[in-house]
Amino acid sequence: MPATKKQIIQxxxxxxxxxxxxxxxYGLAVxxxxxxxxxxxxxxxxxxxxxxxxxxxxxxxMASDYAIINNxxxxxxxxxxxxxxxxIVEGRHRLAKGIEAEDGSLxxxxxxxxxxxxxxxxxxxxxxxxxxxxxxxxxxxxTTSFLKTLSEKKRRMIDLIVDVGKLPRNKPSTVxxxxxxxxxxxxxxxxxxxxxxxxISHSAQETQKIxxxxxxxxxxxxxxxxxxxxxxGKTVFSQGIGRAMGIKEKITSPTFTIYNDYGKFLHIDLYRxxxxxxxxELNIFNAxxxxxxxxxxxxxxxxxxxxxxxxxIAPLKFLTFKYIDEHTREIKL
Amino acid sequence: MKILAIDTSCDDTCAAVVxxxxxxxxxxxxxxNLYKDWGGxxxxxxxxxxxxxxxxVINKALNLHLAPSSKKRESINSIDVIAVTQGPGLAVALEVxxxxxxxxxxxxxxxxxxxxxxxxxxxxxxxxxxxxxxALGLTVSGGHSQIILIHSIGDYRIIGETLDxxxxxxxxxxxxxxxxxxxxxxxxxxxxxxxxxxFLKLPKVLPDNKILNFSFSGLKTSxxxxxxxxxxxxxxxxxSDYAASYQEAVFEQLIRKFRLAVEKYQPKVLLAAGxxxxxxxxxxxxxxxxxxxxLPINMPYNQKLNTDNAxxxxxxxxxxxxxxxxxxxxxxxxxxxxxxLDY
Numbered sequence: 014m015p016a017t018k019k020q021i022i023q024x025x026x027x028x029x030x031x032x033x034x035x036x037x038x039y040g041l042a043v044x045x046x047x048x049x050x051x052x053x054x055x056x057x058x059x060x061x062x063x064x065x066x067x068x069x070x071x072x073x074x075m076a077s078d079y080a081i082i083n084n085x086x087x088x089x090x091x092x093x094x095x096x097x098x099x100x101i102v103e104g105r106h107r108l109a110k111g112i113e114a115e116d117g118s119l120x121x122x123x124x125x126x127x128x129x130x131x132x133x134x135x136x137x138x139x140x141x142x143x144x145x146x147x148x149x150x151x152x153x154x155x156t157t158s159f160l161k162t163l164s165e166k167k168r169r170m171i172d173l174i175v176d177v178g179k180l181p182r183n184k185p186s187t188v189x190x191x192x193x194x195x196x197x198x199x200x201x202x203x204x205x206x207x208x209x210x211x212x213i214s215h216s217a218q219e220t221q222k223i224x225x226x227x228x229x230x231x232x233x234x235x236x237x238x239x240x241x242x243x244x245x246g247k248t249v250f251s252q253g254i255g256r257a258m259g260i261k262e263k264i265t266s267p268t269f270t271i272y273n274d275y276g277k278f279l280h281i282d283l284y285r286x287x288x289x290x291x292x293x294e295l296n297i298f299n300a301x302x303x304x305x306x307x308x309x310x311x312x313x314x315x316x317x318x319x320x321x322x323x324x325x326i327a328p329l330k331f332l333t334f335k336y337i338d339e340h341t342r343e344i345k346l
Numbered sequence: 347m348k349i350l351a352i353d354t355s356c357d358d359t360c361a362a363v364v365x366x367x368x369x370x371x372x373x374x375x376x377x378x379n380l381y382k383d384w385g386g387x388x389x390x391x392x393x394x395x396x397x398x399x400x401x402x403v404i405n406k407a408l409n410l411h412l413a414p415s416s417k418k419r420e421s422i423n424s425i426d427v428i429a430v431t432q433g434p435g436l437a438v439a440l441e442v443x444x445x446x447x448x449x450x451x452x453x454x455x456x457x458x459x460x461x462x463x464x465x466x467x468x469x470x471x472x473x474x475x476x477x478x479x480x481a482l483g484l485t486v487s488g489g490h491s492q493i494i495l496i497h498s499i500g501d502y503r504i505i506g507e508t509l510d511x512x513x514x515x516x517x518x519x520x521x522x523x524x525x526x527x528x529x530x531x532x533x534x535x536x537x538x539x540x541x542x543x544x545f546l547k548l549p550k551v552l553p554d555n556k557i558l559n560f561s562f563s564g565l566k567t568s569x570x571x572x573x574x575x576x577x578x579x580x581x582x583x584x585x586s587d588y589a590a591s592y593q594e595a596v597f598e599q600l601i602r603k604f605r606l607a608v609e610k611y612q613p614k615v616l617l618a619a620g621x622x623x624x625x626x627x628x629x630x631x632x633x634x635x636x637x638x639x640x641l642p643i644n645m646p647y648n649q650k651l652n653t654d655n656a657x658x659x660x661x662x663x664x665x666x667x668x669x670x671x672x673x674x675x676x677x678x679x680x681x682x683x684x685x686x687l688d689y
Binding site: 242243248272285291295 | 356393394395396434435436437438487488489490507508509510511512514515519523563566567568570571683684
């Protein structure tokens with residue numbers, strides 16, 4: 014049985030080292046305000062102290078107690094956090110030595126992982142968010158694979174392991190430096206948004222993950238209007254939405270049947286629509302009613318009057334898809 | 347046994363009369379001139395306007411447009427069973443056929459049979475052929491691409507299907523990419539006859555021999571972005587070559603996966619049906635495959651049976667009638683837009 018929240022907090026309080034699962038990889042958590050605990054972590058990781066260690070916060074509010082978070086940053090990232098991002102910001106030098114980098118910057122993570130959010134909230138201060146590995150080694154998706162890489166001595170340094178089995182193979186977080194007006198991406202994770210509105214995907218899998226994350230940020234019911242050229246990933250994105258909603262059926266292109274109904278999810282493709290008369294015969298407004306999420310490919314074929322009609326049924330969000338190169342697509346909100 | 351069959355699963359309004367395994371009439375709305383046959387009373391109507399067309403199409407299937415003295419006129423009283431497509435297909439379209447079939451069955455006190463559209467395509471190969479089991483079927487059209495293992499009529503297992511676009515859709519979209527309009531499968535075929543199929547390099551999709559599924563979306567994307575950067579002159583000077591290369595890539599995948607399935611499941615006979623089967627190049631490729639594997643292959647015997655039609659629904663209903671598979675409560679029959687073939 015995995016450790017309880019109470020146990021985790023107790024160990025953290027005592028300056029202990031906890032192996033903890035997250036929305037990306039397994040992490041190493043210690044109290045980020047306790048010097049002794051952080052020293053132990055650095056020793057364990059064999060990490061050079063000048064390099065920053067990211068911390069988990071439960072909210073922007075907690076983050077702004079320890080770092081300078083300007084309003085601009087908050088508005089951009091409010092939609093995407095909690096999520097797999099590490100924001101590099103200016104620290105307030107209130108955390109233990111070794112957490113902030115030499116230049117005073119601090120990495121903040123608000124993870125999309127309820128266990129961590131709850132622990133940090135109750136603990137009342139940030140905990141470290143570094144990945145469970147030794148410096149320079151790859152991160153781990155299961156505790157057994159991590160433990161295998163450790164010497165007996167190292168193993169004894171760990172005070173608690175929160176084992177939830179194998180984590181899904183999500184990449185480590187995307188690291189963005191937001192101290193300057195021009196945002197810099199320092200590490201590419203599963204998905205990247207230079208400004209909170211644009212996502213760059215490097216594969217169909219990534220596009221599906223972007224869809225899933227987006228979905229978790231938007232209140233439902235919602236209609237997603239997808240526009241973009243052939244082969245830019247509109248159907249792949251819709252598949253990601255369906256997957257994220259727990260639909261087990263194969264989600265295939267509805268070009269021919271115009272729409273596929275998966276219960277709470279409706280997948281429409283207006284590619285074959287030539288005129289408004291044809292659209293009338295389809296009675297799609299009726300089909301949209303009572304759906305949680307609707308994806309409409311080739312929304313540009315809907316026409317202005319119908320667009321207005323659509324917004325009366327549920328809020329509408331537009332997404333545009335663009336081809337960058339063979340494997341790369343840009344998705345813009 | 348005379349069956350009046352109705353199919354309104356997608357774009358076409360279809361009705362047919364079949365007697366046992368013989369086709370009496372087979373009417374498809376896009377292939378008849380409603381305007382001419384009905385003296386100009388029917389306006390040019392939109393795609394999916396099944397409601398406006400259904401009575402005309404059924405009446406034509408019953409030959410009611412002929413002179414009252416004509417012996418070909420079919421009285422609805424002489425019909426034994428009414429059959430209708432229940433799915434898969436476009437919800438609002440299916441609804442029209444089902445409502446009509448229910449109304450007719452009730453009004454004339456006829457038995458009703460609900461048919462799966464894909465089973466219809468599969469069995470459209472049996473009008474003039476016998477089947478042996480297990481059989482392996484390939485159905486390819488604008489809406490689906492499946493490999494189906496058939497243990498007996500009514501007992502099916504889908505062992506491969508498309509993960510994204512259907513094969514027919516892939517061909518149609520390529521035609522649009524080349525600026526040839528939609529649907530464009532037949533145009534691609536015509537151009538491809540004169541083209542060099544090795545002209546354009548396209549990826550070999552799903553090379554893993556364990557996978558029996560299809561995927562055409564990557565092919566389409568690769569094609570699109572290779573064509574996109576060309577000038578209209580460059581495209582038009584090699585139009586046939588582009589069409590041939592693309593068509594070859596689509597068919598190569600269909601044949602490769604179908605062959606793998608044949609080797610794995612060792613069927614006694616092959617079936618191939620669906621709109622894309624109108625393509626002579628694909629038919630030849632399939633015949634060659636059957637010959638190499640020393641297996642018989644059944645394909646629909648005329649062009650009209652490849653694309654959506656109601657005669658195939660009538661034949662499927664005939665097999666179901668022999669097994670007594672009638673709709674028990676007519677009022678409760680409802681469309682199933684995502685109806686599956688295997689259970």
